[in-house]
Amino acid sequence: MDKEASPALGCTEPMMFALAGAITRKHAPGKVLRVDMVGCGLMVTGVQAVGIPNTGGKTGAFLASAVGIVNGDAEACKEVLHNIRPEDVVAAEELIQNAEFTLDMDNSTGKQVYFKLTLTTDEHVATVIFEDEHHTWTYLEADGKVLVDNRKPAGEMLIPANDIDWDVFTIENIYNWCKTADISEFGRAKEAVEMNTKVATDGLENPRGIQTARILRKNVESGFVAEDEITHVLMWGTAGPDARMGGSDYPTMVSTASGNQGLMVVMAPWASAQYRKMSAEDGYRAVAFALLMNTFMKYASKEYVYMPPTCSCATTAAPAAAAGVAFLHGLTPQQINDMLCTAQVQMAGVVCDGAKPSCATRMYVALFGSLQAMMMAKEGIRATNVEGFVHNDLKVTLENLYRLQHDVLHNKVDAILWDIVKEQKVIH
Template sequence: MDEKLYQDYVNILREELVPAMGCTEPIAIAYAAALAGKTLGTVPEKLDVCVSGNIIKNVKSVIVPNTGDMHGIEAAAAAGALLGDADRELEVLSVIRAEDISALRRYMEEAEICVSRAETDRVFEIRLTAFSGTHSAGVFITDHHTNVVEIRKDQQIIFRADPEAEQNAGKTDHSVLTIEHIVEFAEAADLKDVSETLERQIACNTAIAREGLDHPYGARIGQILLDAGGDGVQNQAKAWAAAGSDARMSGCDMPVVINSGSGNQGITVTLPVVKYAEHLQVSHEKLLRALIIANLTAIRLKAGIGCLSAYCGATTAGCGAAAGITYLYGGGLREISHTIVNTLAINSGVVCDGAKASCAAKIASSIEAGLLGMHMFQRGSEFRSGDGIVTKGVENTIDNIGDLARNGMAGTDREIIDIMLSRCPRMD
């Protein structure tokens, strides 16, 4: 592997595997509000929040952490503007204390907070403007959660990203990822280059999963899986990942190390690999190399789909986890490639109807599909080119999934958002 490609892979892991507290879409709104308030220099009297439909979809039903169990765009924006620390980015609300909640509730009653749906082709867009007296401050975020492309105060632009940085969302180009090179990188990587990132992922995501198993968060999917299915490693893999999502979707303030902009996806690529590494009693080095494969496979899949879509991201993360587990069993490029293709043939098309308690169940389903895909190839069975959207070559099948999710499901995405907003009021 040449030096530039090697460094690109290291950079992708460092850029994508970052800590976040709470569901990342409301946290992105809180971050924009905190940044606007910081630019304004005072607590805003009014907030105008204009966001794309997919942001609305993913904020509607999750609890915003450290807000006293409040949910929705208004709560996220108010918490960020009044109490958030913009310098902490996706941990912007981590500074809020329990004694701050009453002040937050008063602020939401007194401040004017206006929310609207953006008329945009972008799936990820936040335009937030804060007002105080005759002054205003605006923040524009696109494409991913911390990609600030413009900040203005009153009529003056004080920051604007250059066009190339905006197009790439400030990140390393993900088109360099291939399954062949991912496996090569995982096997050859100097772990000193990635161990800090991966160790943080293991620690954070294991901790929130334990929290989800120990307490009755959400629909208690993780707890129910263990109660109904026992302590076998396959059930443990599903239950621990689901439990992390149980806690996260219900406002737990513990950080998660994300993957592809999503805490649920970060949890899904991590916990099954950790549980299988414990079961197989492999070395810690082997676990870290398996997590490289799991994470980069999920990122490769998500790169063609886009940050937000109608295609459930847990399915790509479950596929990544299965690729990592295949490596733990001694699999190489051939075995990992077939596991990926089998998995994509099984579970593709699960829709994303926003972040909420049922994400934990979708995570369990996605991990189940990934493990079935692995077990199929271990036993000499596989899906072949022409079986639906499966085609010859793992990269070509991945590209088909990207086209399906990005292009084919665009109308599905619009319909999901319309249904959620017009027919599905929250029942608190």
């Protein structure tokens, strides 16, 4: 849990672009002439529509990299944007006008996360390459001198699941640990609740993103939607993604490199515990269970753990969040297995078309469906192994869906998406 839950400021794509800008700027002072960027499909599309923290909700690859160059804190890594001021945004926009910025897609590396930025000034040239994870740079060069080179051969993937003992990392063992471990073990869950509550509150109090949660609350207040536990869970589960996609200035506790996933898997079970007036300890245990179940399902996707062709917010985070609610409702490990299999078949094949404000609405739909799967499991009803991708065991179901990603969707969805982005002339 500690490995895959960590703080980050802003969506991972603009964060990475800004971090690349900040790193190269340290090695290339002088007047900026060019900023050339290339990345895999979901990197170059995902950066287009999400708000950049501390910019007033502004968007785009050019601005994200430019604010990193102007005043990004490379030492802060995933919180590189923490000290961006209004005057930095103005300077970054002037930089975009006065220098040449380019962006293109490259899927040839086979990496699910790949990004390269070259900064050229009137005095120096610096290049940084990120691979496998949004905050991990594996190559750094300045004026032709290689400073760092930890690149892996093309096609060699980062697969954290290879280090997992799947006989130990099971739903039942995760469940039992979250039920019985000493409360002192749940410090990261407590930190996640404190951090992500601020982001979700931002999404409810301010018109961030697509305002999924605010609109839901408005309709509760008008009497159109019932004020019940499911509505409470949906509202708090989506308020954070609204805020984050809209450029919230608050850091987020991420889950498997995704802030949106971290927000939903933390806030949905916490909202359930709060609604039912359960203890903070009960809430922290449920949050930990949801975080670990998201990791369980993401790890089963092998090399797609951090950037899959399918939408993990819908296919893993929403079911994991609902599993945290189920944990509070007393469902057994077998019932949770069953509900997660049903939740998987609901969203199987939903592709990732880049980070964007409407991610929050998709997550709303997926969380609602996952809560329905929970209610079905309580009654002994589930999707069975004669229904599409589903197997009676969740792990096998996830392996079936991995085949869909690897054999059908890999490097195809994002290539089509990039063509659409270019056709619509929205690259910025």
